[in-house]
Amino acid sequence: MTYVNTATICLYTIGANIRAKATEQAVTMRSHPDNADLPTCFIRSDGQLAARLPTFANENAALVKLYGAMLLTRTFDEKAVALQRTGRLGTFASSLGQEAVSIGTASAMRTEDILLPSFREQGAMLWRGVSPKELFLYWGGDERGSDFAGPRGDFPICIPVASHAPHAAGAALAIKLRQESRVAVAIMGDGATSKGDFYEALNIAGVWRLPVVFVIANNQWAISVPVSRQTAARTLAHKAAAAGIASARVDGNDVIAVRAEVGEAIDRALGGEGATLIEALTYRLSDHTTVDDARRYRSDAAVSEQWPKEPIARLRHYLTNTSGWSKADEEALIADCRERVERAANDYLSTPPLEPDAIFEHSFAALPKDLLDQRGGIAMAKTIGPHHD
Amino acid sequence: MTDHCLVEAVNLALARAMSEDEDVILLGEDIARNGGVFRATDGLLDSFGEDRVIDTPLAETAIAGVCIGLAAEKLRPVAEIQFSGFLYPCIDQLANHASRFRTRTRGRLTCPMVIRTPSGGGIHAPEHHSESMEAMLINIPGIRVVFPSSPQRAYGLLLSAIRDPDPVVFFEPTRLYRSPKERVEDNGQGLALDCCFILKSGADVTVISWGAMLKEAMAAALSVEAEGIHAEVIDVATLKPIDFGTILNSVRKTGRAIIVQEAPLTGGFGAEIAARIAEHAILSLLAPVRRLAAYDIVMPLPRLERHNIPDEQRITAAIRNIMSYT
Ligand SMILES: Cc1ncc(C[n+]2csc(CCOP(=O)(O)OP(=O)(O)O)c2C)c(N)n1
Numbered sequence: 001m002t003y004v005n006t007a008t009i010c011l012y013t014i015g016a017n018i019r020a021k022a023t024e025q026a027v028t029m030r031s032h033p034d035n036a037d038l039p040t041c042f043i044r045s046d047g048q049l050a051a052r053l054p055t056f057a058n059e060n061a062a063l064v065k066l067y068g069a070m071l072l073t074r075t076f077d078e079k080a081v082a083l084q085r086t087g088r089l090g091t092f093a094s095s096l097g098q099e100a101v102s103i104g105t106a107s108a109m110r111t112e113d114i115l116l117p118s119f120r121e122q123g124a125m126l127w128r129g130v131s132p133k134e135l136f137l138y139w140g141g142d143e144r145g146s147d148f149a150g151p152r153g154d155f156p157i158c159i160p161v162a163s164h165a166p167h168a169a170g171a172a173l174a175i176k177l178r179q180e181s182r183v184a185v186a187i188m189g190d191g192a193t194s195k196g197d198f199y200e201a202l203n204i205a206g207v208w209r210l211p212v213v214f215v216i217a218n219n220q221w222a223i224s225v226p227v228s229r230q231t232a233a234r235t236l237a238h239k240a241a242a243a244g245i246a247s248a249r250v251d252g253n254d255v256i257a258v259r260a261e262v263g264e265a266i267d268r269a270l271g272g273e274g275a276t277l278i279e280a281l282t283y284r285l286s287d288h289t290t291v292d293d294a295r296r297y298r299s300d301a302a303v304s305e306q307w308p309k310e311p312i313a314r315l316r317h318y319l320t321n322t323s324g325w326s327k328a329d330e331e332a333l334i335a336d337c338r339e340r341v342e343r344a345a346n347d348y349l350s351t352p353p354l355e356p357d358a359i360f361e362h363s364f365a366a367l368p369k370d371l372l373d374q375r376g377g378i379a380m381a382k383t384i385g386p387h388h389d
Numbered sequence: 390m391t392d393h394c395l396v397e398a399v400n401l402a403l404a405r406a407m408s409e410d411e412d413v414i415l416l417g418e419d420i421a422r423n424g425g426v427f428r429a430t431d432g433l434l435d436s437f438g439e440d441r442v443i444d445t446p447l448a449e450t451a452i453a454g455v456c457i458g459l460a461a462e463k464l465r466p467v468a469e470i471q472f473s474g475f476l477y478p479c480i481d482q483l484a485n486h487a488s489r490f491r492t493r494t495r496g497r498l499t500c501p502m503v504i505r506t507p508s509g510g511g512i513h514a515p516e517h518h519s520e521s522m523e524a525m526l527i528n529i530p531g532i533r534v535v536f537p538s539s540p541q542r543a544y545g546l547l548l549s550a551i552r553d554p555d556p557v558v559f560f561e562p563t564r565l566y567r568s569p570k571e572r573v574e575d576n577g578q579g580l581a582l583d584c585c586f587i588l589k590s591g592a593d594v595t596v597i598s599w600g601a602m603l604k605e606a607m608a609a610a611l612s613v614e615a616e617g618i619h620a621e622v623i624d625v626a627t628l629k630p631i632d633f634g635t636i637l638n639s640v641r642k643t644g645r646a647i648i649v650q651e652a653p654l655t656g657g658f659g660a661e662i663a664a665r666i667a668e669h670a671i672l673s674l675l676a677p678v679r680r681l682a683a684y685d686i687v688m689p690l691p692r693l694e695r696h697n698i699p700d701e702q703r704i705t706a707a708i709r710n711i712m713s714y715t
């Protein structure tokens with residue numbers, strides 16, 4: 001964790017916790033001699049320990065839960081892409097390869113915290129209790145998918161890049177004004193860090209010492225634009241310095257490291273120490289979305305190079321080596337994930353669309369007279385002409 | 390001459406403008422290497438190099454603002470905003486600066502820039518990718534707003550927009566990007582801005598529209614021919630400044646006007662046209678002016694969006710209805 005003081009950025013080692021700098025190269029960022037640039041990592045891509053695990057990770061069941069959540073996310077993504085390919089879902093953004101950022105972040109949060117996701121954080125949303133059916137509904141073009149039965153206070157998926165960063169600051173200000181013990185956590189991409197909204201949110205979070213965590217899923221690409229063309233900043237974490245907030249870089253393919261850093265940031269926020277920017281280094285193994293063709297701008301070879309670092313195999317190796325995670329365990333888990341996702345997909349596919357006039361629902365707390373009139377006209381519009389007759 | 394779809398026509402016009410004037414440069418997200426998410430700039434990086442086809446960071450306010458700086462320095466920037474839903478951050482720069490440079494500096498500094506953006510729904514896209522927001526831009530003095538409805542007009546109007554000495558927001562009808570195709574002659578000839586196009590003449594009713602809705606408007610106009618109803622169909626094309634003369638002449642002739650827009654009803658561009666008809670032609674009217682528009686609601690997600698966008702059936706019904714006044 002890097003803290004910012006007035007003049008310089010200095011590196012602190014927190015407590016007796018042995019940090020794991022320098023053990024795993026930053027995914028594809030130019031490596032740099034500055035120690036502060038090296039991401040926190042506990043489990044390397046070969047499944048070997050890079051540092052002593054944080055306490056929460058000593059319990060095998062906790063790791064299996066994180067593993068299962070990542071696998072569920074990947075299973076969901078696969079199904080969503082398949083549905084889109086067969087014309088049964090809209091455009092979809094897979095999180096293939098980035099599951100650890102999403103799951104690591106959400107698993108560090110408490111129920112009462114607030115998640116503000118962007119469009120590639122199905123993992124975090126599922127962890128928080130959004131149902132896979134709701135996610136299918138949303139990406140299938142049905143508003144009911146954002147009416148989460150689970151995390152009622154979480155924000156909906158944010159599509160306009162970085163525009164939810166100020167919302168996180170606002171939610172955090174509400175928390176602070178009411179003196180509650182909660183934290184707002186927003187996740188966004190590397191591309192998002194170029195937008196004004198992002199800088200404005202960070203600045204406000206800094207000056208008001210807000211209980212908010214900004215997690216950057218640095219998957220190296222914003223559609224076709226690589227990070228090297230997005231910014232001249234040495235790391236995205238450096239962007240925290242100007243706002244006077246804390247920052248950290250983490251191996252975003254190590255779910256334990258993400259959880260540890262986000263957890264620490266949440267603790268700091270709860271302790272009144274303000275906001276943190278966390279840059280999680282990962283890689284977008286999929287196309288940007290189902291309507292993108294990444295081969296136009298990056299080689300298959302570049303993507304293949306990243307596969308050995310992906311987060312799921314890494315934790316599986318570790319579990320296999322240390323706790324005897326067996327083939328049977330693995331198969332049972334895969335079957336369970338498939339079953340849950342298939343059931344959700346079938347539920348989604350058998351959900352009839354709402355009636356046409358439902359497009360007026362929830363326009364306002366109470367539908368004003370003029371909209372009532374417009375709604376009344378919808379049935380007649382096709383036969384007797386315009387609705388203002 | 391070959392047949393081209395609208396997005397190809399845009400590509401041809403961009404290439405033509407760039408080869409005839411080396412001050413023309415393109416900016417936008419994913420426009421260089423990737424050729425734009427709709428491929429409007431496909432191949433232009435190879436033809437013109439990375440100094441003239443520039444991938445920007447993800448920053449719409451900056452894209453608009455950088456264009457203003459470039460334009461004041463006598464370059465001719467043409468920016469792409471990936472979807473009109475992401476044009477909102479540009480409005481600050483457009484309204485507060487691009488629109489005023491000329492008048493504020495008494496003509497010393499000007500803003501010959503174009504912002505192109507796909508507009509409208511019907512493509513089953515995610516949230517914020519199906520917006521129709523031309524009315525917001527039209528309400529900014531000092532900005533031209535152009536909205537072609539066919540490959541030919543996209544080609545000719547875009548060339549003229551790029552050559553124009555003032556700022557232009559150029560909306561492209563997303564759902565017409567890939568079809569229909571049409572003959573487009575890549576001859577460098579611009580089409581006049583600030584002019585309506587009469588797509589079909591008729592003596593009974595004037596149907597006024599712009600952008601993608603013209604497809605449905607034309608289909609409806611053709612379908613009522615069999616009933617002996619002869620509709621005149623007008624493509625407004627340059628929404629601002631409006632060529633109201635052409636509309637007025639038509640409405641004086643037919644006595645009936647239907648305006649079809651994809652944007653929400655209230656405060657839409659159709660309201661402006663209707664108001665002008667009331668001011669200038671009310672005594673020629675045989676029936677009340679009609680507007681067909683989206684409802685005053687947030688654009689629904691794809692499952693129900695078709696119920697919001699006026700369709701051929703709604704337009705046909707409106708034509709029959711307006712003809713029932715005699
Ligand atoms: C303000 C805005 N501009 C453009 C887009 C179109 N768009 C969608 S995702 C994307 C790239 C985002 O990159 P990044 O922030 O790195 O997130 P990632 O897609 O890699 O998860 C773009 C340009 C958008 N959604 N919002």
Ligand SMILES: [Mg+2]
Binds near residue numbers: 189219221222223
């Ligand atoms: Mg990215």
